Amino acid sequence: MVDIAKRVYDHRWKIDPVVRSLLDTDFYKLLMCQSVYRNHPDAEVTFSLINRSTDIRLAELIDEGELREQLDHIRTLRLTRGESTWLRGNTFYGKRQMFRPDFMEWFEGLQLPPYHLEIRDGQFELTFEGRWPEVMMWEIPALAVLMELRSRVVLERLGKFELQVLYARAMTKLWEKIERLRQLDHLKVADFGTRRRHSFLWQDWCVQAMMEGLGRAFIGTSNCLIAMRHDIEAIGTNAHELPMVTAALAETDEDLREAPYRVLADWHEEHDGNLRIILPDTYGTKGFLEHAPDWLAGWTGIRIDSGDPAEGTEAAIAWWKARGEDPTRKLVIFSDGLDVEKIEELHAQFAGRVKVSFGWGTLLTNDFRGLAAGDGLAPFSLVCKAVRANGRPTVKLSDNPLKAMGPPEEIARYKRVFGVGDQVARPVVV
Amino acid sequence: MVDIAKRVYDHRWKIDPVVRSLLDTDFYKLLMCQSVYRNHPDAEVTFSLINRSTDIRLAELIDEGELREQLDHIRTLRLTRGESTWLRGNTFYGKRQMFRPDFMEWFEGLQLPPYHLEIRDGQFELTFEGRWPEVMMWEIPALAVLMELRSRVVLERLGKFELQVLYARAMTKLWEKIERLRQLDHLKVADFGTRRRHSFLWQDWCVQAMMEGLGRAFIGTSNCLIAMRHDIEAIGTNAHELPMVTAALAETDEDLREAPYRVLADWHEEHDGNLRIILPDTYGTKGFLEHAPDWLAGWTGIRIDSGDPAEGTEAAIAWWKARGEDPTRKLVIFSDGLDVEKIEELHAQFAGRVKVSFGWGTLLTNDFRGLAAGDGLAPFSLVCKAVRANGRPTVKLSDNPLKAMGPPEEIARYKRVFGVGDQVARPVVV
Structure with a gap:
């Protein structure tokens, strides 16, 4: 039997949303968000998409309009009552009420802030600016959207079987x-x-x-x-x-x-x-x-x-x-x-x-390596990072110089301050 | 959305039938049946299940009650109006009206005749006796039932994933x-x-x-x-x-x-x-x-x-x-x-x-070889053959002595009559 009502309801979707819930994110983002909400509620930060796999020219694969529709859809999402109930009532790491009432109230009202999107040299320049606790919540959905839209481009060409x-x-x-x-x-x-x-x-x-x-x-x-x-x-x-x-x-x-x-x-x-x-x-x-x-x-x-x-x-x-x-x-x-x-x-x-x-x-x-012709579904190294805070660039050194981030002069300063010597480069898998 | 009506309807199935239509059979059975219906409508034949893979003790794997339920269900089947329409109206091998009106009328009234089921030495003795055009229609559904019930026994032990x-x-x-x-x-x-x-x-x-x-x-x-x-x-x-x-x-x-x-x-x-x-x-x-x-x-x-x-x-x-x-x-x-x-x-x-x-x-x-532990889903050599006609045993020699069928003395007579000399045995794959 065909569920007619369901089919008709599905007609209404203008898009098939990649992210359908504010909880479709990593748990540590919530823990960190609560910490940030308490300690740095007004810090102004910029998160930016960084495609470390530069040979994958995302803006030539993914339609800008489709990307905007997906990001716009994420901005329509609000924490639902059931989701809030789960966060408030559940035990995390054996502890009840991991999330404080003031944070939960703020989260219940959260709408993700606007995004900025441009195309440069075959890549999307996607940035998010605003108060740290709000902007930080973009990281995971933004990555998930780009990863999945890129999958869809490849999948579109395949037959049903x-x-x-x-x-x-x-x-x-x-x-x-x-x-x-x-x-x-x-x-x-x-x-x-x-x-x-x-x-x-x-x-x-x-x-x-x-x-x-x-x-x-x-x-x-x-x-x-x-x-x-x-x-x-x-x-x-x-x-x-x-x-x-x-x-x-x-x-x-x-x-x-x-x-x-x-x-x-x-x-x-x-x-x-x-x-x-x-x-x-x-x-x-x-x-x-x-x-x-x-x-x-x-x-x-x-x-x-x-x-x-x-x-x-x-x-x-x-x-x-x-x-x-x-x-x-x-x-x-x-x-x-x-x-x-x-x-x-x-x-x-x-x-x-x-x-x-x-x-x-x-x-x-995402281990689709070798499963599609041209290996178009192999995972690639996309991140979305805080690149500025209150107007100053952020820096990451990491234990692998290929994962370092930030302006060269700031990297040099951080290396001096933290006494980091020579590091061994290791290929970034994904 | 759950389709409640469908779920409730499904509750009514006492079994999950293997064969749900008299058309779930091989096309050549229908062509042959029409020919038999014209030329030998009253010949009395016996079809019998023969498991050439004797190491697979079917009666120890498959529950007799379940087998009976499946066979009984097949006896409730009748050609539906849509099925009859398809047989009457369709083009087969470029020809319309492949099936004559008198045969179609007979087929529309067909109920498969009773079966005889016993267990001997770990195998099912399953036979069908009666008029040739009726009995012959048991061959394919009987085989399909036994093959699928045997699959189900193995599948029952597996988790969802x-x-x-x-x-x-x-x-x-x-x-x-x-x-x-x-x-x-x-x-x-x-x-x-x-x-x-x-x-x-x-x-x-x-x-x-x-x-x-x-x-x-x-x-x-x-x-x-x-x-x-x-x-x-x-x-x-x-x-x-x-x-x-x-x-x-x-x-x-x-x-x-x-x-x-x-x-x-x-x-x-x-x-x-x-x-x-x-x-x-x-x-x-x-x-x-x-x-x-x-x-x-x-x-x-x-x-x-x-x-x-x-x-x-x-x-x-x-x-x-x-x-x-x-x-x-x-x-x-x-x-x-x-x-x-x-x-x-x-x-x-x-x-x-x-x-x-x-x-x-x-x-x-049915190439499930190597896919289940113990290779319990590998196909095996089951046939359902006419073994007697008007009281006399049937014989098949084939070009492979391992596929020969019939009483030894009759095989000898047929070999003499048809002038069959030495034959090379070839393993029966399936």
């Missing part, structure tokens, strides 16, 4: 990964793949497949909407955005040097337990750990997001030992360019020495 | 075959996979995938219901059943020797063009062609269903030449144990020398 076989192949591929991961004892892995997913529906499938295929080894998803729909854990803590913007807000070099710790001091006040995760690489992991205050060594764990992950973990283990902490009680979350081989390798290397957890991103939710 | 991945793998596998077949110039291939299909829905998917993937190279399906639903050609001519039963009805050795030609003489009167296809192997291709009357050489083509297909084709080519016929104008239909490799090989060998066509069966609609 070619499409079905494409997804059959992608399902088979993911399931083979899951079957391999199932072999790892005491594995803990979460979906971190919202931002560079192939599409919403595909991410949703991946999460459900992980739920069935991995059982308790699958600990949750960074995507709030998907977590809500499937009643699983929303996963995430904090990101480079916090130290980057607060560093840019710093008035002096001394102030700058302290900024990354000041951010975590605020976080320390707000959160405990599994939310106390250090992200040490914004201005170089080595210097960050060396100069870190002792209370940071008491945090639950660390997230390794750039550089050689084994080296980073060894550095953290050495640091914990030097500060009198027991590394076997510490959590190490790997989240940089993971795929099954890397997960197996790191698990073999560190399980038992530390508590290991994996935030599996792009190659979980 | 395991199931989806299973079909994803099967789709990928078939599509890779289709992509290979697409490389063959002037290919003509039809679906002959009803009887040993994995399931109805899967056969339906396979046919649609072939339609999209092969375009005009896909010439149709043997399945009437699927042909009707997708408005494609129903394909098929005649089968061993006709010479086997008429041979069993023969009173003398002389009569027996003539039986296979007498059947085709009837067919010659009823049909022309592409329906005049010789199936020569029932009692040995070699003797059949040697002793064939000249008018048979004028037929459109031949179907190669056992023995070495290249040898069989060479024998047919030599025969045509000897009878003054031009082999390049003759059609050779291969239908025995085909898969892509064999199709490629035979196509390379014979395209141009004769008109080549393929009736692709079990490894089109």
